[in-house]
Amino acid sequence: MYLTTPGVVYRRSFLAAGFTIAQYRRLAAEHLLVRRGIVVHREATPALRTAASLGGALTCASAAEHFGLWLRNTPSALHLSFTGGRPGRSASGIIRHRRFGDRPLAADPLLPLAEVCAHALACLPPNDSVALVESAVVLHSLSVSAVHALLGHRHGAGALSALKEVRGDAGSILEVHLRRVLDSMGLRYETQRLIPGVGRVDFLVEGFLIIETDGWQWHGNREQWRRDMDRDAASLKDGYVSLHFRAEQVWKAPEYVRTSITSAFERFRWLLRNN
Incomplete structure (x- = not known):
């Protein structure tokens, strides 16, 4: 019943539950007595052990x-x-x-x-x-x-x-960080948008720009990367533009992300003017 998972037992609570001093001593001998009256599971994280000991x-x-x-x-x-x-x-x-x-x-x-x-x-x-x-x-x-x-x-x-800024619709930490970049640029976007023939995308920005924060580099899955490439081809046929950003780009090079998005918009406007 006690310390079946990496946690903490307090002597007072242990005895109040009907256990004996002898049982508490056996528990302390089996696990870690980090402070008087406090026993921590031997496999508890160092942070949890330190918190209990202090x-x-x-x-x-x-x-x-x-x-x-x-x-x-x-x-x-x-x-x-x-x-x-x-x-x-x-x-x-x-x-x-x-x-x-x-x-x-x-x-x-x-x-x-x-x-x-x-x-x-x-x-x-x-x-x-x-x-x-x-x-x-x-x-x-x-x-x-x-x-x-x-x-x-x-x-x-x-x-x-x-x-x-907390909305409860993100699928990952990367999506939250990219969402903050889009907000800082004043762009309109939808998250987890389902596009017929393409599938669900992380972001659809201003109705034409698809932004994904996954891919082979992020998931470590070549088959997922291939599916992403097929999705890009399908979206291009329907008039969408796709951008993919890796974790290190979102976290370490936000200006590159902003520049890439801005360039995509400039290219789209150029195409509209010349077609």
Whole structure:
């Protein structure tokens, strides 16, 4: 019943459930006693072990892995929340997050999903925070209003502005990042648009430009890449223009992405003028 999965057991809760001190000691011997009264599964992640040993709870980017949220890079610092805002003992490499409403921590070294997302919006760059919260909505059906209620006006316009970009219709972190590029360019687009004879595409921009964020380079699947090429040929026959962007282009060369999109529009206008 206890520690059948990589998690944490608190002595008080264990005994309250009817187990004995002898059973608790056997559990502690089999797993990891990281702090007085706190046992962590021997296969728990280092982040979870550290959170439990410090008497804190994972939040923000450090909780992303446990919820399966979209995050491009694992943070070098550990994002933790503590009762009263301070760890149980001195620790370096910790980013401290104050709990919303100063509620005490539950007997769990992982904050609730809505609070994790609220901390991310107040802490991470928009590209990262919007994607993280978007995945919480897509994968866990999190209500945006639940996150908004936590933020209120305490964390300023930046967090609330990023939250407004969460739509719950993206299929991947790449789509979220490309969507933000299109928004910055002031373009009209549809996501996950079904085009007869072509199939479902990631983006249809201004009614003619198909943009995909997949392909062989992204999925590592040659057969998928071949299907994409067939789709491009079919879309071209119907008057569409297609662009494909790899992950590293979206993440490391956003100006190249913008330039490519602008060039596609210029080419389309030239064709309209000369035909």
